[in-house]
Amino acid sequence: MPSTLLTPLTAPYVHGAAELESTSRGLRPHRLPAWAREQFPDPRLLMMEAQPSGVRLAFSTAARTVALVSHPTRLAYRGADRARGSVDLMVDGALAASVPLDDGDLILSDLQTGGTEFRPGPPHTAAFPGLPAGEKLVEIWLPHNESVELIELRTDAPIAPVGPAGPLWVHHGSSISHGSNASTPTQTWPAVAARLGGVSLRNLGFGGNALVDPFVARVIRDAPADLISVKLGINVVNADLMRLRAFVPAVHGFLDTIRDGHPTTPLVLVSSIFCGIHEDTPGPGAVDPDTLGTDQVRFVATGRSEEQQQGKLTLRVTRDALASVVETRHDPNLHYLDGTTLYGADDAVEHPLPDALHPDTATHRLIGERFARYARALLPQR
Known part of the structure; x- marks a missing residue:
């Protein structure tokens, strides 16, 4: 032996x-x-x-x-x-x-x-x-x-x-990008997308912490990358962290920092996937106390829809804001991807979010497959 x-x-x-x-x-x-x-x-x-x-x-x-x-x-x-x-x-x-x-x-x-x-x-x-x-x-x-x-x-x-296999992809996002509710590490949606796209993944998805932090932008700025994606929205909503007045300039600043190190690298700004509790209801989000100790803990939104008039954010508001950011920057290598094309209201009927916030393993795979198809055209040809 x-x-x-x-x-x-x-x-x-x-x-x-x-x-x-x-x-x-x-x-x-x-x-x-x-x-x-x-x-x-x-x-x-x-x-x-x-x-x-x-x-x-x-x-x-x-x-x-x-x-x-x-x-x-x-x-x-x-x-x-x-x-x-x-x-x-x-x-x-x-x-x-x-x-x-x-x-x-x-x-x-x-x-x-x-x-x-x-x-x-x-x-x-x-x-x-x-x-x-x-x-x-x-x-x-x-x-x-x-x-x-x-x-x-x-x-x-x-x-x-061995060295990295394929182009380098740097991705930043929330707990969904981190992999919440996926069964194993190779079944998170970024891992699925990386495997299908033949790229080497660096995952900067942090549960509860896709909050437009400047230090994360500097980490991305300094990282080798052939493709960059940034998925924003859900955490600033369910943390009730920003109003619209702060969110839009913060996103511009985040992108400015990335562009300091990657002036022409393909960069995708991705909005949130469909999440019924926060589509039209601001945060903060919270655990539903009635579900503690049951087979499935669930999340709820505790804000009120009318608070949007004071600048509170919902997912629909952040999607419109992110699309506008990309449009106003006139950057030919900056792209907007509506997160509901990765997982939308129709998908929620067939693949409901088990805890009302995070996708299960099958839905991670669906999102990964769709992102891989989208990103394939943006990757450098080698």
């Missing part, structure tokens, strides 16, 4: 991350660089950026067995069950296996009191035996909905790092 090889995990093996932080256990991937995390160390944002949606290990090898040891940390809500994260294995571009996490630390939050409880746990080993013989491209996609510290990579043959 071949001996087990331990390969030190270093940056060349990790795709889709901004940087790797050394911890007492190993390496923690971050999707935002340290300067951005220090500039605004909001606990919710820090939790979201440390969940490695779209981050994967990539290498070539003839190994027949691969195992990743990691230490996950997950957030759960009392009375609202959430599925565990998974580690997915891709071999030569095809999904070969998926291993659910069942160990690691737990942060249990009470949505009603705001209190939290910490429960430590052991590391998790995701083992993938029986790989095909011969040299192949192996990708290990890290969980999109739990943070992890990478401890050890075990194989029964040497491995070598």
Whole structure:
């Protein structure tokens, strides 16, 4: 039986991350660089950026067995069950296996009191035996909905790092882009779109944090990219963060910053998918307390439609505003994509949002397929 090889995990093996932080256990991937995390160390944002949606290990090898040891940390809500994260294995571009996490630390939050409880746990080993013989491209996609510290990579043959496959796509968005309600990391809609489009993904989708933050625009400005997409709307509405007067100039400034580093790169401004609770009702959004402890927690909008007269935002208002932003900039490489073409009111009949806010796995796939078809014409031909 071949001996087990331990390969030190270093940056060349990790795709889709901004940087790797050394911890007492190993390496923690971050999707935002340290300067951005220090500039605004909001606990919710820090939790979201440390969940490695779209981050994967990539290498070539003839190994027949691969195992990743990691230490996950997950957030759960009392009375609202959430599925565990998974580690997915891709071999030569095809999904070969998926291993659910069942160990690691737990942060249990009470949505009603705001209190939290910490429960430590052991590391998790995701083992993938029986790989095909011969040299192949192996990708290990890290969980999109739990943070992890990478401890050890075990194989029964040497491995070598590989560069990005295909054009580089940088995407920023909300929890839907982050992957909320998708079953596994390769089934989030950006991962689906990247696979179908033959591009290398860097996912800057942060649950609850697509808030037109200037530091995110600077991260995109400085990132290598052949295609950029920015999906805005739902978080500024359900956070009740801005009025229309602030939203439009903020979006212009966000795009100005991106253009400082990418003056001609194809850039898609995407509005929100259909979400019935916020189409004509402003935020803030909230968890419906009557659904806590049931089989399906749901979200509600707590604003009033007439508050639009004071400049409060709804999804319809943000879509009109984003379309107008693109029209007034006269940028031939800036494109507006109405999010309801990815998932609209008719789709909501056949594929309702289970919690009234986030799509399920099948709907993630639908959105990813539609975005891939749209974006194909914008990608550079190589």
